[in-house]
Amino acid sequence: MKTHTIVLLVQDRPGVLSRVAGLVRRRGYNIQSLAVGHSEQPGVSRMTIVVESEDVEQVVKQLYRLIEVIKVSDVTDDPTVEREMVVLKLNASSSSRHEIVSMCGVFDAKIVDVGASTMIVEMTGTPAKVENFIEVVRPYGIRELMRTGRIAMVRGARGQFATEYVEHAGGNGVPVPASK
Amino acid sequence: MSETRTGAQIMCEALIREGVEVMFGIPGGAIMPFYYAMWEYRDRLRHVLCRHEQGAGHAAEGYARSTGRLGVCIGTSGPGVTNLVTPIADAMMDSTPLLAICGQVGSHVLGKDAFQETDITGITMPITKHNYLVKDVNDLAYVFKEAIHIATTGRPGPVLIDITKDAMQKSTVPNWDQKLNLPGYKPTYVPNRRQVREAVKLLLSAQKPLIIAGNGVIMSGAVEELRHFAETLRIPVITTLHGIGSFPESHPLSLGMPGMHGWVHCNRAIQECDVLFNIGGRFDDRVTGKASTFAPNAKVIHVDIDPSEIGKNVKVTVPIVGDARLTLQALLEELPPREELAEFHSYASDWLEHIRDLQEKHQGKQQYINRANTAHWALPPHDVYEKLNRTLAARGNYRVVTDVGQHQMWAAQLIDWNAGPRTHITSGGAGTMGFAVPASLGVAIAHPNDTIWAIVGDGGFQMTNQEMATIVQEKIKNIKIAVINNGYLGMVRQWQELFENKRYSGTPLSGPDFARLAEAYGWKGLTVEHSDQVQAAIDEAHATDGPVLIDFRVEREVNVFPMVPQNKSIAEMIITEADA
Numbered sequence: 001m002k003t004h005t006i007v008l009l010v011q012d013r014p015g016v017l018s019r020v021a022g023l024v025r026r027r028g029y030n031i032q033s034l035a036v037g038h039s040e041q042p043g044v045s046r047m048t049i050v051v052e053s054e055d056v057e058q059v060v061k062q063l064y065r066l067i068e069v070i071k072v073s074d075v076t077d078d079p080t081v082e083r084e085m086v087v088l089k090l091n092a093s094s095s096s097r098h099e100i101v102s103m104c105g106v107f108d109a110k111i112v113d114v115g116a117s118t119m120i121v122e123m124t125g126t127p128a129k130v131e132n133f134i135e136v137v138r139p140y141g142i143r144e145l146m147r148t149g150r151i152a153m154v155r156g157a158r159g160q161f162a163t164e165y166v167e168h169a170g171g172n173g174v175p176v177p178a179s180k
Numbered sequence: 181m182s183e184t185r186t187g188a189q190i191m192c193e194a195l196i197r198e199g200v201e202v203m204f205g206i207p208g209g210a211i212m213p214f215y216y217a218m219w220e221y222r223d224r225l226r227h228v229l230c231r232h233e234q235g236a237g238h239a240a241e242g243y244a245r246s247t248g249r250l251g252v253c254i255g256t257s258g259p260g261v262t263n264l265v266t267p268i269a270d271a272m273m274d275s276t277p278l279l280a281i282c283g284q285v286g287s288h289v290l291g292k293d294a295f296q297e298t299d300i301t302g303i304t305m306p307i308t309k310h311n312y313l314v315k316d317v318n319d320l321a322y323v324f325k326e327a328i329h330i331a332t333t334g335r336p337g338p339v340l341i342d343i344t345k346d347a348m349q350k351s352t353v354p355n356w357d358q359k360l361n362l363p364g365y366k367p368t369y370v371p372n373r374r375q376v377r378e379a380v381k382l383l384l385s386a387q388k389p390l391i392i393a394g395n396g397v398i399m400s401g402a403v404e405e406l407r408h409f410a411e412t413l414r415i416p417v418i419t420t421l422h423g424i425g426s427f428p429e430s431h432p433l434s435l436g437m438p439g440m441h442g443w444v445h446c447n448r449a450i451q452e453c454d455v456l457f458n459i460g461g462r463f464d465d466r467v468t469g470k471a472s473t474f475a476p477n478a479k480v481i482h483v484d485i486d487p488s489e490i491g492k493n494v495k496v497t498v499p500i501v502g503d504a505r506l507t508l509q510a511l512l513e514e515l516p517p518r519e520e521l522a523e524f525h526s527y528a529s530d531w532l533e534h535i536r537d538l539q540e541k542h543q544g545k546q547q548y549i550n551r552a553n554t555a556h557w558a559l560p561p562h563d564v565y566e567k568l569n570r571t572l573a574a575r576g577n578y579r580v581v582t583d584v585g586q587h588q589m590w591a592a593q594l595i596d597w598n599a600g601p602r603t604h605i606t607s608g609g610a611g612t613m614g615f616a617v618p619a620s621l622g623v624a625i626a627h628p629n630d631t632i633w634a635i636v637g638d639g640g641f642q643m644t645n646q647e648m649a650t651i652v653q654e655k656i657k658n659i660k661i662a663v664i665n666n667g668y669l670g671m672v673r674q675w676q677e678l679f680e681n682k683r684y685s686g687t688p689l690s691g692p693d694f695a696r697l698a699e700a701y702g703w704k705g706l707t708v709e710h711s712d713q714v715q716a717a718i719d720e721a722h723a724t725d726g727p728v729l730i731d732f733r734v735e736r737e738v739n740v741f742p743m744v745p746q747n748k749s750i751a752e753m754i755i756t757e758a759d760a
Contacts, residue, residue: 017303022305026306061490062488067310067365070363145652
């Protein structure tokens with residue numbers, strides 16, 4: 001099954017995250033990752049979901065049925081900047097510490113905590129680069145690993161602008177009364 | 181206007197402002213403040229006390245489906261609202277505008293497993309169009325406005341509002357003028373003109389065109405437009421279960437119902453047609469059979485107000501997102517002048533003739549009735565329908581509510597549906613047994629001058645028959661119940677007979693004497709055991725000024741035919757007992 005990256009703009013109301021997650025689950029699609037946070041517009045959040053699906057068009061249409069979902073973009077085939085962050089707690093004895101520090105240099109990772117026998121390392125990059133980094137440091141011993149999930153932004157002037165949608169607030173479909 | 185109101189008063193006024201006149205519900209601890217306030221508004225807001233919340237929900241659905249207006253049901257927190265779950269799911273499947281108002285425990289104990297606390301917004305998330313938990317009295321006026329807007333516009337559906345007890349008790353000055361803030365909810369009513377032109381082009385290229393009309397035609401009020409459109413192009417029309425009433429069956433272009441228990445000629449026409457125009461139907465699996473084999477020769481035009489329905493089950497050549505009525509109007513505007521349609525008309529008339537030949541050759545309505553009536557059964561179910569059908573047609577002013585199962589399919593097949601939209605009310609998508617009796621209550625309240633016939637099996641009847649007491653308490657006289665009593669969960673038994681070697685596991689069903697039960701509720705109860713008694717019982721029901729139940733003790737093991745076995749192509753029909 002193909003993996004798709006979908007970016008959503010949603011109204012920031014209670015329960016919207018569980019609505020999105022619940023919908024993707026019950027329609028039979030598998031979420032690989034989901035990242036959510038505020039957008040450039042107050043009251044509007046942006047989510048990036050990575051799903052496995054044969055029929056992404058159905059996922060997109062079903063997401064649009066949610067009242068709080070403002071915009072859905074499948075950016076899988078668009079040129080995008082994709083980023084993910086990993087935070088790792090590694091075994092770091094005095095003998096391996098030096099090696100880990102130089103490996104972090106190669107991957108542009110940051111050492112954010114040093115303990116007696118462990119180090120916490122933070123690294124940001126494309127999902128592939130994150131994967132690569134994890135494999136490289138695995139031999140030292142990973143005590144804990146956390147990933148944020150993928151976020152994606154379309155390159156160039158094109159994009160999904162939250163401010164546009166808020167201007168339309170209140171501009172709902174005009175109901176057409178049924179004739180007798 | 182800008183006076184202080186309690187939350188509960190705001191709820192009542194919000195409902196009145198939106199035109200609500202009737203509500204169906206049951207009070208309980210958490211919803212008591214709403215009932216306290218309701219008393220002040222009782223001359224404008226009628227409350228019908230049901231015997232079970234499921235009954236309240238179905239009654240609200242019956243009201244909504246028979247009028248096109250919002251149906252409102254009420255339950256208290258915990259078991260009250262979990263009992264509403266079935267009608268909410270039913271309303272979701274059949275696109276019914278329903279508002280469920282639920283009491284919730286006080287906000288200070290929310291999330292602490294308080295007495296009768298249930299996370300009903302969590303439970304109903306997948307089965308509502310939208311839902312709300314209101315904890316602040318200041319949100320009530322806006323939330324009711326938004327909720328009712330969502331329930332009644334676009335593709336209608338159920339919306340639930342869960343309100344904490346303290347939000348109903350606290351007071352505020354309501355702001356009725358807040359603008360709706362729904363940037364993500366903009367239903368498309370007006371179809372795209374380019375798509376409309378594409379549709380016309382494709383339709384006119386057809387030699388074997390076919391229309392399938394669904395619930396959307398009825399909900400958008402497009403019955404006249406559909407007739408005009410079909411007549412202008414002379415295209416035959418198939419009506420789905422929920423499309424019944426959208427096109428009169430007496431019309432020369434009407435073919436009847438397709439699908440699992442549809443007529444052979446309808447399913448054959450679908451398999452042979454070259455352009456299939458579906459307006460307001462959703463290609464449910466009971467219509468399509470095995471979807472990959474459905475209409476193999478057809479290019480499909482699909483009109484639906486919900487974009488997610490298009491391309492979901494069947495591949496579509498020309499999708500049109502829009503309101504059925506506005507789309508038909510646009511299509512009519514784009515049609516070429518009549519003189520350019522001559523060639524198309526000649527193809528269409530050959531095609532219709534061909535379908536009529538198929539109809540003659542295969543089991544049609546009359547053959548089906550005749551075969552049953554000559555089977556030496558004391559009371560063939562078909563006989564009940566045949567006599568009821570004739571009587572209703574002669575009397576007029578009727579609506580029929582059916583439950584789910586064999587009796588439902590017989591009603592869809594054997595009654596001549598010519599009484600217009602919203603005269604056939606049933607549970608389609610969800611297939612909810614127990615729907616008919618309470619739904620008929622809602623229909624009867626909305627249409628006091630019509631006779632409402634609830635046709636129900638003995639299985640479904642025994643699920644919700646306590647609403648007979650509600651009907652008496654509300655002094656409703658225009659409901660007649662026909663129990664098609666065969667002592668089985670008949671449709672399951674039919675499948676067991678046909679596909680499971682007659683292993684009647686869990687299907688034989690006993691019951692009380694339904695006529696005496698009806699009498700105990702204060703109804704008139706009649707029992708019919710032989711064909712000779714059918715007409716007299718129906719006549720007596722009509723002559724009685726009050727609710728009447730007739731227990732039709734029909735032949736026990738009769739099957740609904742024709743039938744397409746589940747997951748089979750609609751080309752593979754079991755047409756009569758002999759094919760089974």
